[in-house]
Amino acid sequence: MPSNKAELEARLAAVQPGDSVRGLFFKSVLSLVQQQAGLTAMETVREGAPGAAYTDLRTYPARDFLTLLYRAADALEPLLGPEDAVFHACGEKDVTRFSTGPGMLIFGIISRGDPQKLFAGAQMGYGAAVSYGSRDYVPTGPTSGTLHMRRDMLPPAYHEGILTGALKVLGLKGTARATPRGIDSADYDIRWA
Numbered sequence: 001m002p003s004n005k006a007e008l009e010a011r012l013a014a015v016q017p018g019d020s021v022r023g024l025f026f027k028s029v030l031s032l033v034q035q036q037a038g039l040t041a042m043e044t045v046r047e048g049a050p051g052a053a054y055t056d057l058r059t060y061p062a063r064d065f066l067t068l069l070y071r072a073a074d075a076l077e078p079l080l081g082p083e084d085a086v087f088h089a090c091g092e093k094d095v096t097r098f099s100t101g102p103g104m105l106i107f108g109i110i111s112r113g114d115p116q117k118l119f120a121g122a123q124m125g126y127g128a129a130v131s132y133g134s135r136d137y138v139p140t141g142p143t144s145g146t147l148h149m150r151r152d153m154l155p156p157a158y159h160e161g162i163l164t165g166a167l168k169v170l171g172l173k174g175t176a177r178a179t180p181r182g183i184d185s186a187d188y189d190i191r192w193a
Contacts, residue, residue: 001077001082002074003070003071003073003074003077003083004070004083005070007155008066008067008070010183011066011153011154011155011183011184012063012066012067012153013183014151014153014183014184015061015062015063015066015153016132018131018132019061019062019063019130019131019132019153020059020060020061020062020130020131020132021059021060021061021062021064021065021129021130021131022056022057022058022059022060022102022128022129022130023054023055023056023057023058023059023060024054024056024057024094024097024098024101024102025065025094025097025098025129026049026054026060026064026065026068027054027056027097028090028093028094028097028098029045029068029069029072029090029093029094030042030045030046030054030068030072031093032072032076032089032090032093033045033072033075033076036076036079036080037075037076037079041075041076042075044071044075045068045071045072045074045075046068049064049068056101056102057102059131062130062131062132062153065154066153066154069087069090069154069155069158070083072086072090073086073087076089083155083157084155084157085157087155087157087158087161088157088158088160088161088164089161090158090161091157091158091159091160091161091162091163091165092161092162092164092165092168093161093165094161094162094165095161095162095163095165095166095169096165096168096169098129099166099169102128102129103125103128103129106118106121106124106125106128110124111170113170113171115143115145115166115167115170115172115174115190115192116139116142116145118166118170119137119145119147119163119166119190120137120139122135122136122137122147123135123136126152130152132151132152133149133150133151133152133184134149134150134151135147135148135149135150135152136148140189143191143192143193144189144190144191144192145190146187146188146189146190147163147176147187147188147190148187148188149185149186149187149188150181150184150185151184151185152184152185152186153183153184156178156180156186156188157178159176159178159186159188160176160177160178160188163176163188163190164176167190167192172192172193173192173193174190174191174192174193175189175190175191175192176188176189176190177189
């Protein structure tokens with residue numbers, strides 16, 4: 001089933017001029033498509049994308065990243081399941097890649113393996129990845145918390161993948177469940193063991 005184009009249009013409408021995403025996230029999504037569906041599928045997803053190659057630290061329009069995510073969902077749904085499963089897989093792959101590059105400081109030095117410290121630094125972490133939005137983390141217990149995201153138009157399932165992937169990077173198992181508050185806002189209940 002094709003991805004929800006009406007939802008994509010609503011998310012694109014929430015993007016403001018200057019909203020951007022680091023190239024490493026484009027590359028990571030394209031890598032996932034190629035690994036799961038092959039080179040031809042990756043080239044189809046990439047069709048119409050700007051430039052011949054993305055540079056990890058350069059930023060590109062958030063509109064283009066949103067479009068890429070939904071095109072990846074179209075290519076990967078037969079293999080990974082519904083679009084939310086694809087978005088989750090993309091988020092998890094992206095945070096794993098981020099943690100070994102620009103996010104190494106956040107994952108290694110600042111958090112020191114402590115999820116509370118990692119999520120408390122979410123604004124800094126996301127700020128190194130994208131140019132938009134705000135994130136506020138509130139601990140709700142020793143192994144839980146809520147991350148409030150505002151003005152972030154990426155699908156909630158993508159962020160659930162980022163958050164559960166971040167826990168995996170720390171060697172933990174956990175969950176992240178979104179409560180959408182609008183097309184560009186959600187609260188994420190995060191729990192781990």
